[in-house]
Amino acid sequence: AIEAELQVLAASPSLQDGDFAAFDRQMREALKIRGTSIVLHDTKGQQLLSTNRPFGEPLPRATNTEMHDRVVATGQPQISDLILGAVLRRPILVVGVPVFRDGQVVYVLAMGLGPEVLSSLLEEQNLSPDWTAGFFDRKGIIVARNRDLDRFLGKPVSPGLLEAMRGPVENWLPNITSEGIPVYSTFRRSPLTGWTVAIGLPREFVDAPVRRARLLAFGGGGAVLAASLLLGWWMARGIRRPVEALTDATKALGRGEPIGALVGGVRELDEVGNELRNTAATLARNREELESTVAERTRELAATNKRLRAEIEAREQAQSALLQAQKMEAMGQLTGGVAHDFNNLLTAVSGSLALLEPRVSDEKSLRLLHTAQRGAAQGAKLTESLLAFARQQRLNPIPANLNSIIVEMTEILRRSIGPTVEIRHALAGELWPVLIDTGQIETALLNVALNARDAMPGGGLILIETANIRGASGELPEEVADQDCVLVSVRDTGTGMSPEVLERAFEPFFTTKEVGKGTGLGLSMVFGVIRQSGGAVRIRSRLREGTTVLIYLPRAIEAAKSGARLSRQARAVGGAHILVVDDDPDVRWIIAQDLQEMGYDVTEADSGRAALAILERGTPCDLMVADLVMPGLSGLDTMRLARRSRPDLKVLFASGYADLSRFGADLNSHALLKKPFKLET
CATH class of the missing domain: 3.30.450.20 (PAS domain)
Known part of the structure; x- marks a missing residue:
């Protein structure tokens, strides 16, 4: 029993990772069950941790290494003879088990027991x-x-x-x-x-x-x-x-x-025989009671070991989930920043190409210009996928029934994945509504289906299922564990993923396909859209056993609040004045040129402070086009300050970012242009 307890403790991830502080705490918790002390030795007999001393205090070498050496030599649990404890200096018994790493004994974990046990x-x-x-x-x-x-x-x-x-x-x-x-x-x-x-x-x-x-x-x-x-x-x-x-x-x-009846005709001998028979019966009862006690304690130990293993497994899963979440969050921040900067570049490029197009007349130059415009458009799609992963794109959520969305897009899925892959449904009745951007969820499901198709080059089956899951069911990921959710499951019969591939499946640009066969942004876009929508996504997969993508979306409680949208006109309305505010000179110049060619009067400002100074001078302004993210005053701050003196000022925001929540206000009532954009559309 003691050996089993020590072996469970020896499997602790904290010990395997070298986190001695955490393992010291686990040792002290385990000591509450039984034992006088728990000590961790290296293979030379030096004590590394001991419950007899505070963590970090210097410790002596073991005084009697016979049992320790047998554990190291055999790789098997051992029990010592009666020895004198190295720290407390009193007689103890020691049970020791090996701690393995890469098949080698690296530590000996020992529990001391007093003879009174x-x-x-x-x-x-x-x-x-x-x-x-x-x-x-x-x-x-x-x-x-x-x-x-x-x-x-x-x-x-x-x-x-x-x-x-x-x-x-x-x-x-x-x-x-x-x-x-x-x-x-x-x-x-x-x-x-x-x-x-x-x-x-x-x-x-x-x-x-x-x-x-x-x-x-x-x-x-x-x-x-x-x-x-x-x-x-x-x-x-x-x-x-x-x-x-x-x-x-x-x-x-x-x-x-057992001893039978002993009757020899001599009273005294008969009495001794009866005593022996009674003694044998007493010993038998004691043996049965001892076996019963051992069995009971074995059951208790099994339950304790099961609980400890479950706690260790849960802790490992929590640590792994935390590390994965931190990694994805860091990658999202980096990706969002790169996409924002790239969008500014694309705005300058696509804007310049748009201004250049009317000035080009020969066919060859126009062909080159259109090729450049297509490249800029592809770049814009790329940054949109990056922003989806980073959860920084603008969503227009509405209450929607996922069953209806799946049924309506099934034909599109069939045309996209080809005739060799069969699509089946198993849709729950009375499915709860969810609050989702329908266009984005359709794109997400399409990306999952295309990934499934690529994993089945010889054909196969895609099964799409839906279900309602209560928050108290214990079946939900921790991100959404406290709320009712709708589950969309997409399962394929493809090649599956190895643990190494599965761990990186949501990372942007990670792909197992050949160069030119994929961008590695499909699943990362799914991850970003679902997380930005308040949901969670998981992947279950094994090699040669197929893959299942599980999408959890919170149940819609109230209707989405759709904000007003500022309509954009293709041409100017009678000498309107527009103030363009952007810290990027190329982007600012392109927007100003485009607006001027459309017949607007344009004033430029390179910062929020400069824009406020222009307005304070009384410069006419019917509309302010402001970058949302700028050094110093943001576009949102500039609008708030400007409306103190001009409360009716209309504002149009433009940004490569679109994570509205990061600015601490609900921008649904304000128009937002996602860079890159074309003002004439």
């Missing part, structure tokens, strides 16, 4: 006070005793018993106890640990009735010598048989066998 086991047997019982280690040292333990702890067992213990694993013999009491001793040695348990019955208890019977047999007077001899012969013959029966019964008692 074994003594309590003897007390539970309710032995007669006249009997002597004890546990002895490999060297024959007294480890536990039912009588006078303080007097004899750590001393050698009596010479006669020690000699007998070197022979068969179980036996009986006439013996003298350490106190000098003559006894009949029966013992058994464990082949696993080399330890011995022995019980001694006082010889006086067995022999006195026999001696009294013999005195009766030979106590007659000289006058009746012949009769006495005859009577003695008859009684001796009658006594010999019950004495031999008593001897056989004593041997059976030592072997733990």
Whole structure:
């Protein structure tokens, strides 16, 4: 039992990762179950952690390394003889187990036990006070005793018993106890640990009735010598048989066998026989009780081990999920920043190309210009996928029924994935509505289906299922565990993923396809859209067993609040004045040129402060086009300050970012242009 507890503790991820501070805490928690101390040694015997000392305090080397060396040499659990503890300096027993890393023993984890643990086991047997019982280690040292333990702890067992213990694993013999009491001793040695348990019955208890019977047999007077001899012969013959029966019964008692009725005709011998029979019955009951106790404790230990393993597994999963979430969050921030900067570049490029197009007349130049415009458009789609992963795109969520969306787009899915892949549905009835951008969820499902198709080059099956899941069911990921959700499951019969690929499946630009066959943004876009919508997404996959993508979306409680949208006109309305505010000079110039060619009067400002100064001078302004993210004052801050003096000022925001929540306000009531954009559309 103790060995199993230590092996569970030795499998701790904290120990495997070298986090000694965390493992020290786990050791102290485990000590509450049993034991006097838990110590972690290196393979040389140096103590690294000990529950006997505060964490970080210097520790000594082990004083007795015999058991430690056996663990290192064999790679198997071991138990020590009675030793003196290195820190507390008192007699203890030590159980040690190996700690492996890459197949090699790197540590020895040991638990110390006081001798009183074994003594309590003897007390539970309710032995007669006249009997002597004890546990002895490999060297024959007294480890536990039912009588006078303080007097004899750590001393050698009596010479006669020690000699007998070197022979068969179980036996009986006439013996003298350490106190000098003559006894009949029966013992058994464990082949696993080399330890011995022995019980001694006082010889006086067995022999006195026999001696009294013999005195009766030979106590007659000289006058009746012949009769006495005859009577003695008859009684001796009658006594010999019950004495031999008593001897056989004593041997059976030592072997733990049951004893039948012993009736020899001599009252004293019959009394001894009855006592032996009662003793055998008592020992049998005690053995049954001990086995029952061991079984009960084994069940308790199994439950404890199961709980510890579950806690360790849950902790590992939580740590892994936390690390993965932190990694994805960091990648999202980096990706969003790159996409924002790239969108500014695309705005300048696509704007310049749009201004250049009317000025180009020859066909070859127009063809080159259109090629450049298509490249810019592809770049815009790329940044849109990056922003989806980074959860920084603008969503227009509405209450929607996912069953309806799936049914309506099934034909599109079939055309997209080809005839070799079959699509089936298993849609739940009365599916709850969800608050989602329908266009984005359609794109997400299409990306999942295309990935499934690519994993089935020879054809296969895609099964799309939906279900309602209650928040209290315990079936939801931790991100949405406290709310009702709708589940969309997309399962394929493809090649599946290895654990290494599965771990990186949501990373942007990660792909197992050949160069030019994929961007690695499909699943990352799915991850970003679902997380930005308040949901969660998981992937279950094994090589050659297919893949299942699980999408969890919160149940819609109220209708989406759709904000007003500022309509854009293709041409100017009678000399309108527009203030363009952007810290990027190329983007600002392109927007200004485009607006001027459309007939607007344009004023430029390179910052929010500059824009406020222009407005304070009384410059006409019918519309302010402002970058949302700028050094100093953001576009949102600039609008708030400007409306103090011009409360009716209309504002159009433009940004490569679109994560509205990061600015601390709901921008649904404001128009937002996503860079890159074309003002004439």
